Amino acid sequence: MTRLTNGTLVVVTDSEKALFLINKTDDENPHLEVAGKKTEDNPPDREQTENRRGRVQESHAPGSRAYDETDFHELQKERFASDLADRLYKMAHAGEYDRLVLVASPQVLGVVRDEMHKEVADRLVATIDKTLTNHPLGEIERIVAEDLHEGSSAA
Numbered sequence: 001m002t003r004l005t006n007g008t009l010v011v012v013t014d015s016e017k018a019l020f021l022i023n024k025t026d027d028e029n030p031h032l033e034v035a036g037k038k039t040e041d042n043p044p045d046r047e048q049t050e051n052r053r054g055r056v057q058e059s060h061a062p063g064s065r066a067y068d069e070t071d072f073h074e075l076q077k078e079r080f081a082s083d084l085a086d087r088l089y090k091m092a093h094a095g096e097y098d099r100l101v102l103v104a105s106p107q108v109l110g111v112v113r114d115e116m117h118k119e120v121a122d123r124l125v126a127t128i129d130k131t132l133t134n135h136p137l138g139e140i141e142r143i144v145a146e147d148l149h150e151g152s153s154a155a
Contacts, residue, residue: 009097085115
């Protein structure tokens with residue numbers, strides 16, 4: 001069982017926004033307060049692509065084929081998670097938190113963990129693989145507390 005102690009930073013994120021919450025009480029009755037938000041404007045790929053796909057003439061056969069398009073929407077999602085890992089490092093280095101609980105989808109958790117600095121990893125006490133960014137704060141408190149008490153989400 002992981003305890004949600006006073007001062008624990010809880011980051012609830014998806015691939016486009018992050019909510020930074022600080023626990024202001026103890027594990028028995030957590031009270032999360034918003035310490036910051038980060039959002040990223042990431043329109044659908046069709047709105048980010050301006051040109052038609054490139055074409056190449058085949059030298060060994062007649063005709064041409066198109067290059068695969070870059071999915072800018074997916075690329076931005078990965079960049080957001082990478083930027084989040086960098087921000088968590090800067091916050092840890094500045095001494096802004098001692099304990100971290102990370103709440104995100106498995107895909108985002110994977111990218112953040114790959115990019116996570118050792119200083120952040122040392123402070124990571126639990127992960128919860130759920131997307132809660134659009135939930136009300138009271139519901140986030142309840143879900144995080146329940147998941148941590150179950151003990152299945154230890155980092």
